[in-house]
Amino acid sequence: MISVTEAKQLVNDHCKKLETIQVDLYNATGLVLAEDIYSQTDSPPFDQSAMDGYAYKFSGANTTKSLQILHEIAAGDAPKNISTINSAVRIFTGAQVPNEFDTVVMQEKVEVIGDQLLIKDPDQKKGMNIRLKGSQIKKGALALKNGTKISPGAAGYLASIGIASVKVISRARVSIISTGNELISPGKDLQPGKVYECNTYSLNAALNEFEIKPQAIHKVVDKQIAIEEAVNNSLKSSDIIILSGGVSVGDHDHVAKALEACGVKCIFHKVKQKPGKPLYFGIKGNTPVFGLPGNPAALLTCFYEYIAPAILKIMGHSNTIDPKLSLSEPFTKKPGLTHFLKGKVNGNSVTILNAQESYIMSSFALADCIVQLDESRSTFEKGELVEVQLLK
Numbered sequence: 001m002i003s004v005t006e007a008k009q010l011v012n013d014h015c016k017k018l019e020t021i022q023v024d025l026y027n028a029t030g031l032v033l034a035e036d037i038y039s040q041t042d043s044p045p046f047d048q049s050a051m052d053g054y055a056y057k058f059s060g061a062n063t064t065k066s067l068q069i070l071h072e073i074a075a076g077d078a079p080k081n082i083s084t085i086n087s088a089v090r091i092f093t094g095a096q097v098p099n100e101f102d103t104v105v106m107q108e109k110v111e112v113i114g115d116q117l118l119i120k121d122p123d124q125k126k127g128m129n130i131r132l133k134g135s136q137i138k139k140g141a142l143a144l145k146n147g148t149k150i151s152p153g154a155a156g157y158l159a160s161i162g163i164a165s166v167k168v169i170s171r172a173r174v175s176i177i178s179t180g181n182e183l184i185s186p187g188k189d190l191q192p193g194k195v196y197e198c199n200t201y202s203l204n205a206a207l208n209e210f211e212i213k214p215q216a217i218h219k220v221v222d223k224q225i226a227i228e229e230a231v232n233n234s235l236k237s238s239d240i241i242i243l244s245g246g247v248s249v250g251d252h253d254h255v256a257k258a259l260e261a262c263g264v265k266c267i268f269h270k271v272k273q274k275p276g277k278p279l280y281f282g283i284k285g286n287t288p289v290f291g292l293p294g295n296p297a298a299l300l301t302c303f304y305e306y307i308a309p310a311i312l313k314i315m316g317h318s319n320t321i322d323p324k325l326s327l328s329e330p331f332t333k334k335p336g337l338t339h340f341l342k343g344k345v346n347g348n349s350v351t352i353l354n355a356q357e358s359y360i361m362s363s364f365a366l367a368d369c370i371v372q373l374d375e376s377r378s379t380f381e382k383g384e385l386v387e388v389q390l391l392k
C-alpha cells in the first residue's frame, strides 16, 4: 500500500494538460488562457467624460466668465467640430469629449441661464473629470498573459478591449459511473435492502464548482460486463472517468477487473488513508480513471484530495496550497494512516467536526474544509498548525 504523498504524486505525474480550443468569451468562464492577449484598441478609445456636466477648454479666466453652451453630447454620440472660444458643450458620462476641449465640470458645480454656463467652482483644474484615451491600456499592449484564468473580472476586461473569443485550455469532460445493486435514485420509493444513491449528486456538485457539467452519469449494477460497457462508452468521450463503489475486494466488487478488461492500466490500488483506503487510480492513453470507494464521505474526500487537483492540472490551473490552520481542540488517532477529517474554519483556527465515519454525510454537509493529519502521528495538540484544504 502506498502513502498519500506517493499517491498524489502519481496522479500528478499521469495527468497531462488538455488540448487548446478557441471559444467564445461567454463560454470561457473558469478556463485558462493558452495565449497572450493584446488589446485591440486604446481603452478608453477616446477621451471620455467621467461625469454628467459640461466640457470646455480650461484657462484661468473662463472659470469666471460665462460660456456659451453649443450643443449636447450623450454617450454614443460622435463629436462635431466646434469653436472653443468662450464655449462649452453639455456632456454626459461616457460621452466623447471633443478634441478641442480638455476639462469637464460636473453639473452640480455650474449655473445655467438660457444657453449661458457659469462655472461655480474655484477648484476647477485642467483635465478634471476626463478619462484619458488609452489610460487603461494602449492598443497593441499586452492585456493578459498566457496562463491567466478567465475570472468574471478577466472576461469583462477582455470584452472591454474588443476580444470576443479566446484560445484556452479545454474544459475537462468528466464521466461518472456509479455501481451498486442496492442503489435507488432519490425521489423514488425505497425497496427492502435498498439505499438512496447520493454519490452522483455530490460528484456532480463538486464538478460544478469547477464549471464542469458531467459528460454522462451512468448508473450500473454490480456486474463486470455492465461496468465494462459503461467504461468503454465513457472512454470514447471523457478526459477523466470517475467510478463510484465496487473498488474493494468483496465478492461483488468488480471495478478493478472491469477496468483491466477495458485496457486501463492500474497505477495504484489502495492508499494508506482514512477514509478512502480502497482508492484505485489507472490510466488509459491520456485518460485518468479514478475508482472511488462507494461510502459517500470517503468518495467525496477522495474527489477533493485527488480528482480536484487532477482537474486543475489538466485544465492548466496553477496549484495553490491553503494556509495551515490551528486546531481548536486536541485530536488523537491511530498511527499508520493519513486521516482526512471534515472541519469547520473559524478565523485562523479549525474545529474537527463530529461524525467522521465514511458512511456519514451530515458532517460533510456542514464542513468548509478537510483537515489532513499525518500518517505517522497519533496525538495533535490544541493550537497546533495543521494542513487543510478549504472547500469552495
Ligand code: AMP
Pocket (backbone or CB within 6 Å): 178, 179, 180, 182, 183, 195, 196, 197, 198, 199, 200, 244, 245, 246, 247, 248, 292, 293, 294, 295, 296
Ligand atoms: P462499495 O464501495 O461499493 O463497497 O460501497 C460501500 C458503501 O457505500 C455501501 O454501503 C454502499 O451501499 C454505499 N454506496 C456505494 N455507492 C453509493 C452511491 N452511489 N450512493 C450512496 N451510497 C453508495
Ligand code: MG
Pocket (backbone or CB within 6 Å): 179, 180, 181, 222, 245, 246, 252, 294
Ligand atoms: Mg458496491
